[in-house]
Amino acid sequence: MDARRILIGLLVSAAAALSAGASTPPGGADGVIELSIDECVERALEVNVAVLRAGYGVEQAQGAGLSALSHLLPQVSYRVNYRRSPYVGIVGDRLVPPGSFSTSLYFTQPIFHGGTEIARWRGAEADKRAAVEYMNAARADVALTARQKFLDVLKALKLLEVREGALELSRRQLERARALVEVGSAVVSDVLRAEVEVSRNELDVISARNDLRLAKASLRHFLAIDDEREIELDENLGIEERDYDLDEILETAMRMRPEVRQAEEVLKSRNYGVWQDRGYWLPRFDFSADYSWSGPDRLKLADAWEESQLTWRFSMYWDVFTGLDRWGRAKQYRAQLETAKEDLAQVKRDIALEVKEAYYNVEEARQRMKVSAETVRLAEEEYKLAGERYRLGAATMLEQIDSQVSLSEARTSYVEARYDYVLSLARLARAAGVR
Numbered sequence: 001m002d003a004r005r006i007l008i009g010l011l012v013s014a015a016a017a018l019s020a021g022a023s024t025p026p027g028g029a030d031g032v033i034e035l036s037i038d039e040c041v042e043r044a045l046e047v048n049v050a051v052l053r054a055g056y057g058v059e060q061a062q063g064a065g066l067s068a069l070s071h072l073l074p075q076v077s078y079r080v081n082y083r084r085s086p087y088v089g090i091v092g093d094r095l096v097p098p099g100s101f102s103t104s105l106y107f108t109q110p111i112f113h114g115g116t117e118i119a120r121w122r123g124a125e126a127d128k129r130a131a132v133e134y135m136n137a138a139r140a141d142v143a144l145t146a147r148q149k150f151l152d153v154l155k156a157l158k159l160l161e162v163r164e165g166a167l168e169l170s171r172r173q174l175e176r177a178r179a180l181v182e183v184g185s186a187v188v189s190d191v192l193r194a195e196v197e198v199s200r201n202e203l204d205v206i207s208a209r210n211d212l213r214l215a216k217a218s219l220r221h222f223l224a225i226d227d228e229r230e231i232e233l234d235e236n237l238g239i240e241e242r243d244y245d246l247d248e249i250l251e252t253a254m255r256m257r258p259e260v261r262q263a264e265e266v267l268k269s270r271n272y273g274v275w276q277d278r279g280y281w282l283p284r285f286d287f288s289a290d291y292s293w294s295g296p297d298r299l300k301l302a303d304a305w306e307e308s309q310l311t312w313r314f315s316m317y318w319d320v321f322t323g324l325d326r327w328g329r330a331k332q333y334r335a336q337l338e339t340a341k342e343d344l345a346q347v348k349r350d351i352a353l354e355v356k357e358a359y360y361n362v363e364e365a366r367q368r369m370k371v372s373a374e375t376v377r378l379a380e381e382e383y384k385l386a387g388e389r390y391r392l393g394a395a396t397m398l399e400q401i402d403s404q405v406s407l408s409e410a411r412t413s414y415v416e417a418r419y420d421y422v423l424s425l426a427r428l429a430r431a432a433g434v435r
Contacts, residue, residue, distance in 0.1 A: 033225065036234045037150050040223065044146035047224040051142055054135035061124070061131035068124035071117040074109040102294035109287045114279025123272035126265045133262035140258065144430045148423055149219045153233055155419040156212040162415060163208040166408040167201040169383075173400060174198050176391070190397035197401050246359050249432050253355050254348060256433030263344040270340040273333045280326055283318035351431070358424065358431040365421035372414035379403070379410040 035043075045051055081102045110117060174194035181191055216231055225231070254260055289312035319326075386403035390396070429435075 033229050033231045034234075035150075035231060037147060040150045040219075040233075041143045041146045043223050044142050045139055048138075048142045048222075050138045051135070054131075054138040058128070058131045058135055061128040065121070065124040065128050068117070068121040071110065071113075072121060074107060076108075077106045079104045079106065102292065104290050104292035106290045107288065111285040111287055112282075113284045114282030116276045116279035119272045119276035119279060123269045123276065126269035126272060130262045130265035130269065133258040133265060136258035137262065140430055140433075140435070143435075144426060146222065147426045149215070149222050150233060151419050151423050153212070153215045153219050153231070154235055155415060156208070156215040157233075157235075158415045158419075159412060160205070160208040160212050162408060162411045163201065163205045165411070166404065167198070167205050169404050169407075170194065170197045170201045170401075173397075173404065176387075177397060180391075193397045193401060197404070244359065244362070244428070246356065249359060249428070250352055250355050252434070253351050253432045257351050258433065259347050259351065260344075260433075263340070263347045267337075267340040267344050270333070270337040274330075274337055277326070277330050277333045280319070280329070283316055286315045286317075288313055288315065355428075355431045358428040362421070362424045362428050365417060365424040368417040369414070369421045372410065372417040375410040376407075376414050379407040383407045 174191065174197075177190040177194045181188060219231065220226075289310065291310050293309075383403045383406070386400050390400045
């Protein structure tokens with residue numbers, strides 16, 4: 001199984017299964033916001049502050065790259081000066097006016113600076129790529145959080161349905177107990193127990209409704225939805241059973257995770273920093289030229305270029321001794337390089353642990369979902385048998401209530417296991433670095 005198959009499998013099991021073909025655009029009729037899982041993620045990526053800040057970080061890195069590149073390009077400047085003195089000079093038999101005007105066009109081209117400018121530019125490019133990977137990591141985290149909050153709302157909705165179903169069953173039990181008491185087939189205490197069970201289930205429904213409101217409020221806050229329109233989410237979640245190979249997922253994660261690529265680019269940048277420091281020990285060579293004119297009357301500038309002059313020079317600079325500055329700077333660059341190496345190794349270790357945890361959680365959630373489904377079927381049968389035995393007088397109301405509670409708990413466990421499994425697939429996809 002290659003990396004492409006892993007990517008396709010995770011997408012089918014998690015992202016594609018979550019969206020399940022919903023394509024209704026946000027903002028439906030009658031003030032209702034209709035969202036699929038993909039639309040939820042897309043909106044979160046548009047409004048999330050962490051993603052926006054990461055995007056600004058990329059722009060800053062791009063600006064730093066342009067600034068570093070500018071040191072390799074020629075510099076051109078134009079200067080105009082006007083000088084006035086309170087004194088009038090005499091040169092020979094000619095009177096020199098107190099004002100003078102000059103203009104110059106300067107051109108400077110760095111030739112060789114020990115490779116420092118090239119190393120600085122390449123380091124800035126590596127920092128720019130690192131900023132892009134940091135933004136990709138932020139986007140992946142936000143996408144995962146959006147999926148989790150989306151699933152939290154759906155899970156809260158399904159749990160509310162379970163609580164409402166339990167309340168309906170308890171009300172039926174109460175009606176049956178009252179009917180049996182009237183015909184003398186049951187005792188009054190059965191009615192009291194059934195009434196207590198109805199009250200307990202009513203409280204559970206109130207709590208479940210509050211959980212649903214809180215889950216929707218959390219989703220609204222995350223998606224920056226400030227109005228009070230109702231949110232309707234796509235509930236069609238197709239779950240595809242498949243097996244994953246841990247070693248192949250680990251290999252894919254080391255290639256695909258933006259955190260790894262970011263740490264690698266930071267390491268390259270620090271390595272270029274060491275190259276840049278070595279260039280400070282070498283001589284620097286520059287070429288410069290200027291085309292200038294000066295005279296007493298600026299009004300005749302257009303006719304005076306015949307008297308202008310071109311000057312050019314080739315310069316060499318060599319810092320023989322700068323105190324301890326270069327030694328101290330070299331030590332800093334080497335320490336930064338070693339730190340980047342350790343950071344890269346630690347990132348890989350952390351990702352390996354994250355992948356293993358996500359992989360094991362998927363396996364656990366899948367087994368819990370299977371067991372919960374079997375438990376629901378068993379609880380439904382036991383509830384039917386308990387109801388029949390109670391009707392025939394072979395069981396007590398307490399046994400009937402216990403079977404109903406077991407059924408409600410089994411259905412609750414199945415809902416939680418089902419959504420936990422889908423969420424664990426999304427986390428495994430995030431850990432593997434696939435979208």
